[in-house]
Amino acid sequence: MKTNIAANRVQKQKTLKSPINCSGVGLHSGDNVIMTLHPAEPGAGIVFRRTDVAGKGAIIPATWEYAIESPLCTTLVKDDVKIGTIEHLMSALAGFGIDNCYIDINACEVPVMDGSSSPFVFLIECAGIVEQNAPKRAIRILKEVCDEEGNRAGTLSPNECFSVSFEIDFESKAIGHQELYMEVRADRYKQEVSRARTFGFLHEADQLRKMGLARGGSLDNAIVIDGDKIMNEGGLRYANEFVRHKVLDSIGDLYLAGAPIIGHYHGIRTGHAQTYRLVKKLLSDNSAWEWVTLPIEIPAESSITRSASFAAPERAVAASV
Numbered sequence: 001m002k003t004n005i006a007a008n009r010v011q012k013q014k015t016l017k018s019p020i021n022c023s024g025v026g027l028h029s030g031d032n033v034i035m036t037l038h039p040a041e042p043g044a045g046i047v048f049r050r051t052d053v054a055g056k057g058a059i060i061p062a063t064w065e066y067a068i069e070s071p072l073c074t075t076l077v078k079d080d081v082k083i084g085t086i087e088h089l090m091s092a093l094a095g096f097g098i099d100n101c102y103i104d105i106n107a108c109e110v111p112v113m114d115g116s117s118s119p120f121v122f123l124i125e126c127a128g129i130v131e132q133n134a135p136k137r138a139i140r141i142l143k144e145v146c147d148e149e150g151n152r153a154g155t156l157s158p159n160e161c162f163s164v165s166f167e168i169d170f171e172s173k174a175i176g177h178q179e180l181y182m183e184v185r186a187d188r189y190k191q192e193v194s195r196a197r198t199f200g201f202l203h204e205a206d207q208l209r210k211m212g213l214a215r216g217g218s219l220d221n222a223i224v225i226d227g228d229k230i231m232n233e234g235g236l237r238y239a240n241e242f243v244r245h246k247v248l249d250s251i252g253d254l255y256l257a258g259a260p261i262i263g264h265y266h267g268i269r270t271g272h273a274q275t276y277r278l279v280k281k282l283l284s285d286n287s288a289w290e291w292v293t294l295p296i297e298i299p300a301e302s303s304i305t306r307s308a309s310f311a312a313p314e315r316a317v318a319a320s321v
Helices: 085-094 118-127 188-193 202-210 240-259 272-283
Strands: 012-016 020-025 030-037 046-050 058-060 075-078 081-083 101-105 129-136 135-141 145-147 152-155 162-169 179-185 198-203 224-225 261-270 289-293
Touching: 012 030, 012 145, 020 118, 030 118, 030 261, 046 129, 046 152, 058 075, 085 118, 085 188, 085 240, 145 272, 152 272, 162 240, 179 240, 198 202, 198 240, 202 224, 240 261
Parallel strands: 046 101, 135 261, 162 261, 198 224
Antiparallel strands: 012 129, 020 030, 030 101, 046 058, 075 081, 135 289, 145 152, 152 261, 162 179
């Protein structure tokens, strides 16, 4: 077990350099939302703070313990206070390695913006990123963990870096069968998936609105498919934008672990609820993962420093259409 990597050779935790805010509409609630991202101290994690709600329930850590199964978005709940549709923001924070951030929000849902994580990437880049005087720790996968349901499956397996692959298969010719694999790094994340938008079918829109969902959905913040046709003027941003968005969602949902993951995730037709269950299953099995401290450049397996503690972390076990 290696424990002698010099402190200055270890990756540091990161937060934002300065606060930054945005406003927009909630995809499902249709509410107007104001949201501010703030720097946070080392070890704080990603924490949502409902500014329109009083009491302890207004402060909700973005870890799996506070998540609930929800098919169309990722939702956190604490003392009956909810924060929904967090996946695109969480994806941007994960993609850019932000460990600590307070998120003040005056509504029950993160604004959908344009349906991708690109606006949140823009906010992060405008605010700036700073290293903190604390080592970055990650959750290293030690053995395969899988959640299967019918023809859907999500799997986490050992790997030397964080990588994601995804497969989708739709009857609509506008989507069809698509696959994508990527190693998750900030530069590749921004270029390859951040602009991929959420998507849905026109024939489902009325039913969703009757259920109180998709009230803020429009061609401005989602790809809408009518049969085999894309309704959005200008078409797609990527030829395989649909599977790219599923990768984007997966990166955000996996960040419910409460720390970066060193391992490979493979999803087959999975959604938010199943990814949440997979994270819960992983962290409930201490033999499936361990804490590691990351060198500045992640080399082969032997150079990753294992943490002396194998206990469940405070933050990690404390949480598309």
